[in-house]
Amino acid sequence: MSIKKVLKILGYIFVPLLPMVIAIYFLFPYVNEEKHKEVAEKYSDDFVIGDSTDVTMSTFRPTAARGDTIEDLGEDYASMEGKVSRFQKDIQELKMKVDSLTIVNDSLTQQLGQRDSLANDVLTADTEISEEEFSENIKSLLDLDIESLSPILNKMSDEQLVKIFKAGSGLQRKKLLQSLESDRAAKLMSEVL
Numbered sequence: 763m764s765i766k767k768v769l770k771i772l773g774y775i776f777v778p779l780l781p782m783v784i785a786i787y788f789l790f791p792y793v794n795e796e797k798h799k800e801v802a803e804k805y806s807d808d809f810v811i812g813d814s815t816d817v818t819m820s821t822f823r824p825t826a827a828r829g830d831t832i833e834d835l836g837e838d839y840a841s842m843e844g845k846v847s848r849f850q851k852d853i854q855e856l857k858m859k860v861d862s863l864t865i866v867n868d869s870l871t872q873q874l875g876q877r878d879s880l881a882n883d884v885l886t887a888d889t890e891i892s893e894e895e896f897s898e899n900i901k902s903l904l905d906l907d908i909e910s911l912s913p914i915l916n917k918m919s920d921e922q923l924v925k926i927f928k929a930g931s932g933l934q935r936k937k938l939l940q941s942l943e944s945d946r947a948a949k950l951m952s953e954v955l
Contacts, residue, residue, distance in 0.1 A: 900926055904934040912941040923950050 791798040903926070904911070915923065915938065923942075927935055927950060939947045 897929055900929050900934065904930060904937050908937065908941045911937070915941050916943065916946070920949065920953060924953050927954055 786793070903914070906914075918926075923938070923946075927938055930938060939950070942950065
């Protein structure tokens with residue numbers, strides 16, 4: 763016998779058998795009600811697909827643990843509304859705090875700016891000496907003899923020495939250069955020129 767003939771014979775046997783098994787599975791509760799009730803009572807904890815008894819009596823509940831009744835759903839809804847209103851209130855309070863902190867920050871920034879500008883004004887007023895006072899100070903400094911002037915000038919910065927050199931007269935410049943060390947005097951002359 764060929765394989766085709768064997769497959770045909772097996773097909774004639776099993777193909778009608780498959781729809782019959784499916785039909786019997788779904789029609790079992792209607793065909794044999796007594797046996798079905800015994801099986802349903804035995805397996806009452808499990809949900810049976812072909813069960814024709816009252817499905818609401820079954821323990822299978824697709825709903826959430828709380829929320830089985832309308833009252834529970836109403837309570838859940840009311841509690842959610844309460845939470846939403848509390849959150850909105852908290853948001854408003856936080857916005858008010860942020861606004862007040864922004865105002866305080868702006869005022870502090872403004873006060874800091876005013877303080878800095880006042881401090882700069884005071885510094886510039888203190889550091890700005892009139893030219894007349896400056897030239898008098900240079901004259902009094904350079905009127906000292908060379909031995910007492912030398913240690914004072916050696917402690918001054920190069921920028922200060924350049925200022926003094928430019929503001930002094932010819933004799934004062936000469937005295938300034940004589941009281942400095944030779945290296946420092948050369949450096950001063952290179953900066954001036």
